[in-house]
Amino acid sequence: MAKSPLHAAEDHGHHVQPTSMYIKTAVILAVFMGLTILAAQVDFGDIVTGGRNHQLGYYINNLVAVGIAAFKAFIVVMFFMHLKWASSTAKVWALMGFFFLPVLFSVFCDYGTRSHEVVNGWIPGQTETALPRVIGSKDQEHLDPKFANEQNRNPKSNLY
Amino acid sequence: MSTTVKTPISTDDAAHPPKLNYLTNGHSLRSWLLTEDHKRIAILYLISVSFFFMLGGAFAGMIRWELTSPAGNFLESDTYNRVFTAHGAIMVFLFLLVAVPAVLGNFLVPLMIGARDLAFPRINLLSWYLYTAAGTLILISVVSGGVDAGWTFYTPYSSLYSNSNVSLCLVGVFLGGFSSITTGVNFIATVHRMRAPGMTWFRLPLFVWANYATGIIMMLGTPVVAITLLCVIFERTFQLPIFSPELGGDPILFQHMFWFYSHPAVYIMVLPSFGVISEVISAFSRKRVFGYHFVAFSSLAIAFLGFLVWGHHMFVSSQSMYQGVAFSLITFLLAVPSAIKIFNWTATMAKGNIHLNSPMIYAIGFMGLFLIGGLTGLFLAAMGLDVHLTATYFIVAHFHYVMVGGTVMGFMAGLHFWWPKMTGRLFNDNIAKWNAVVVFLGFNLTFFPQFISGWMGMPRRYHYYYFAPEYQIYNILSTMGATVLGVGFVVPVIYLIKSLFTGEKSGDNPWGAHGLEWQTTSPPPTENFYYSPIVTDDVYDYDPVAEHEASRELGARGH
Amino acid sequence: MAAHGHADSPVKFQYEDIDQQNDTYVIGMWAFMVTEIMFFGGLFLIYTLYRMNYQGDWWKAHEHLSWQMGGINTLNLLVSSMLMALAVRSAQLKERMKVIGLLSMVVGCGALFMIIKYFEYSSKIADRLYPGPNFTLDPTVLHGANLDHAQLFYGLYFGMTGLHGVHVVVGMILISMLIKFWWQRKKVVTEDYIPTELIGLYWHFVDIVWIFLYPLFYLMPKPYSVIGGH
Numbered sequence: 013m014a015k016s017p018l019h020a021a022e023d024h025g026h027h028v029q030p031t032s033m034y035i036k037t038a039v040i041l042a043v044f045m046g047l048t049i050l051a052a053q054v055d056f057g058d059i060v061t062g063g064r065n066h067q068l069g070y071y072i073n074n075l076v077a078v079g080i081a082a083f084k085a086f087i088v089v090m091f092f093m094h095l096k097w098a099s100s101t102a103k104v105w106a107l108m109g110f111f112f113l114p115v116l117f118s119v120f121c122d123y124g125t126r127s128h129e130v131v132n133g134w135i136p137g138q139t140e141t142a143l144p145r146v147i148g149s150k151d152q153e154h155l156d157p158k159f160a161n162e163q164n165r166n167p168k169s170n171l172y
Numbered sequence: 173m174s175t176t177v178k179t180p181i182s183t184d185d186a187a188h189p190p191k192l193n194y195l196t197n198g199h200s201l202r203s204w205l206l207t208e209d210h211k212r213i214a215i216l217y218l219i220s221v222s223f224f225f226m227l228g229g230a231f232a233g234m235i236r237w238e239l240t241s242p243a244g245n246f247l248e249s250d251t252y253n254r255v256f257t258a259h260g261a262i263m264v265f266l267f268l269l270v271a272v273p274a275v276l277g278n279f280l281v282p283l284m285i286g287a288r289d290l291a292f293p294r295i296n297l298l299s300w301y302l303y304t305a306a307g308t309l310i311l312i313s314v315v316s317g318g319v320d321a322g323w324t325f326y327t328p329y330s331s332l333y334s335n336s337n338v339s340l341c342l343v344g345v346f347l348g349g350f351s352s353i354t355t356g357v358n359f360i361a362t363v364h365r366m367r368a369p370g371m372t373w374f375r376l377p378l379f380v381w382a383n384y385a386t387g388i389i390m391m392l393g394t395p396v397v398a399i400t401l402l403c404v405i406f407e408r409t410f411q412l413p414i415f416s417p418e419l420g421g422d423p424i425l426f427q428h429m430f431w432f433y434s435h436p437a438v439y440i441m442v443l444p445s446f447g448v449i450s451e452v453i454s455a456f457s458r459k460r461v462f463g464y465h466f467v468a469f470s471s472l473a474i475a476f477l478g479f480l481v482w483g484h485h486m487f488v489s490s491q492s493m494y495q496g497v498a499f500s501l502i503t504f505l506l507a508v509p510s511a512i513k514i515f516n517w518t519a520t521m522a523k524g525n526i527h528l529n530s531p532m533i534y535a536i537g538f539m540g541l542f543l544i545g546g547l548t549g550l551f552l553a554a555m556g557l558d559v560h561l562t563a564t565y566f567i568v569a570h571f572h573y574v575m576v577g578g579t580v581m582g583f584m585a586g587l588h589f590w591w592p593k594m595t596g597r598l599f600n601d602n603i604a605k606w607n608a609v610v611v612f613l614g615f616n617l618t619f620f621p622q623f624i625s626g627w628m629g630m631p632r633r634y635h636y637y638y639f640a641p642e643y644q645i646y647n648i649l650s651t652m653g654a655t656v657l658g659v660g661f662v663v664p665v666i667y668l669i670k671s672l673f674t675g676e677k678s679g680d681n682p683w684g685a686h687g688l689e690w691q692t693t694s695p696p697p698t699e700n701f702y703y704s705p706i707v708t709d710d711v712y713d714y715d716p717v718a719e720h721e722a723s724r725e726l727g728a729r730g731h
Numbered sequence: 732m733a734a735h736g737h738a739d740s741p742v743k744f745q746y747e748d749i750d751q752q753n754d755t756y757v758i759g760m761w762a763f764m765v766t767e768i769m770f771f772g773g774l775f776l777i778y779t780l781y782r783m784n785y786q787g788d789w790w791k792a793h794e795h796l797s798w799q800m801g802g803i804n805t806l807n808l809l810v811s812s813m814l815m816a817l818a819v820r821s822a823q824l825k826e827r828m829k830v831i832g833l834l835s836m837v838v839g840c841g842a843l844f845m846i847i848k849y850f851e852y853s854s855k856i857a858d859r860l861y862p863g864p865n866f867t868l869d870p871t872v873l874h875g876a877n878l879d880h881a882q883l884f885y886g887l888y889f890g891m892t893g894l895h896g897v898h899v900v901v902g903m904i905l906i907s908m909l910i911k912f913w914w915q916r917k918k919v920v921t922e923d924y925i926p927t928e929l930i931g932l933y934w935h936f937v938d939i940v941w942i943f944l945y946p947l948f949y950l951m952p953k954p955y956s957v958i959g960g961h
Binding site: 028029031034035037038041042045048049052055056057066067069070073074077078080081084085088089091092093094095098099101102105106108109110112113116117119120123 | 754757758761762764765768769772773775776779780783786798802805806809810812813815816817819820823824928931932935936938939942943945946947950951952953954955
């Protein structure tokens, strides 16, 4: 055949990417993998809040980890999976998947707001949050009814 | 008529004997079981789906028989649990989710868009095999002792405490989920890429829009229930604790994930029926659908909004009240697109030339029954009211109005409307019309008393109610209605099958309807069209001349 | 351009030309990927809920996992992803022997992944970290984590990495079939690169899931409750 396989393939309307692109992509992925390992060792609570708010630091750390993973996934999708050169319909469907997952995560609106719901407590006259307690559990024996608000929760679970 | 398709041979023309159509193109069992033709796969689905419908109906009969007496002497509690679970699981997973999209959708979507087949015919066949495997496993689980966890399989009962065939049934449901997913993938790819030249998005029949929206829901929602049920199987079979409360797991998480799919699932069940109704009402009013764009976009709106309301099944499950408020509000919002459709269909019928053939009677029945079902859904969307009505027969009546009064009526309308296209035969429309009325009346007699008994407090999933014998009259009415309804579902089997042998040949377009599927022969050839259709006219472009001729044609046949 | 309807052309009869067919296949495959994302997404939801609530215990329980072995597996899948993409490129250029070579290396990477996984799992099972009645009561193995919450952690660990492993094995089977077809010069793979591309998409997806699993299971940051010491 007169044309090289590269040109024949190009004729069919799809681009053939150079090998170097794939190798560069792999190198970037490896670098970010190293970054994510490093980031896990860092205490963001110290760096960002000066040691005051470790809870926030923990969240930042997780955000960084998921962010790096999402970036790596984006790179894989764009370059290895050729989404950059795909039709816009394919792009819409690919992005739809990643954007739809957060809709599933809206389940957390339930768990997040349970602690704010005020209900009548087990001790008359006191109110508690809507997190049920386990009655009769021997772990509860030491609990003083005076401190019903704080302590009447299932020690095995933070969820209920 | 309206497009530039030339159909060289019509089945009425005796001088040119008909070429092979999809039914005659291959007679062996192998040619059916290994077919890649979407029309044959639709017929395979029709046979399986009808079988499971009858089976689910038999279980319903047992439930209704049991509930005629307050003491509940016919079945024991444990058996009753297995019976209503079987009824629910079979009807939901093996009939409702599958009937309209997999039977009518598979058959018609390629025809309506002018394609020769779906995008992935072998995946379509795989879809049917997955469905059959699902049905077989669920059937085995039911027959070999049954499942008593309810079709909703709430944890921790289903994962830790139930002694019944939960895992087997769940594997079946899992496979059924993948059947649904593959159908959805097929529809999406087909509608995106395989429309005939000139078939723009806004010339698509509304049935195609409906199936496209259904495909979106199938793809985004089904995997979530698949993984949820797989987690229950993990807990039961591999002892991997996921929802176990003793170890600090959360059983309500199961409910969240289950309903995240199962609410959109009810839209999988009802959206294709909406599509059928759009087609039927348009054809039998001889008018274009009023507000085509609104109806098309409302299908998409229902598909997306449907994912945001799952918590309305969980108002009393200990989920946060604030979350409940949000779900309640969005559920009210979700009624709007459905209402838009009802308004538009009504407006389509206004000043139309109405022909009350059997599909139209089913469609009008659908509109009334779905309206009641939808409105009672709004009662239930109000959190305060739901606390009183949840787990009562009010809920049972509500969902049967939308599922049976909605989906099943839509399925019957579509089956009757497209039966001549699928089989090339006409059935006896007089019997069919009367049967439609019987189904409507029987349905109302069955389920309306359940609204009342539910309002009075009769709990669901109880096989006795001796503590409240005042419910008995409503249960007896309901059982009477169920008998009538049962007859109404058996009679079509008879006249439809009879039409295969003795019905007169239908011709390409017996109803005088508009649409690419009516431009080809009845039954269509394997490749759907003899020439590639090129679409130049708008959708539902009914014009007075053609309408007059169609009336004449129908009149001549005695309809 | 290949005409449709012709028995040995790669264009199926329902398509007009090869471009429409390939485009549709790619859309279909991405639609399937969306379902897989939602499938694994459910497990990530469960993981997130329990991790948020049992941060301290989960961090302690995760200490038994070897981030080095996980890291080798991550690099492994990364390299295999690159090799797969290069194999697809060679398929576009119809370079048969290169395709077979690269695909074989991908299968090799997959096998290495499963072998390392086998070692990880057997060490867990030997230390009685598989949930159930035999779950260890030894606090040193659990690094002081609450027994019940540790069982939840390991339940999800085995569930999620196990499901991922099943996908890896399925991918290896599909790639082996692909190698077989290339070896036998079957028209379905030699005439058009799309079948290779589609299986490549599946393999890259398997890689992406692991990209998320690795930091979530192996690289947990120390939660404030452990740092603060309460």
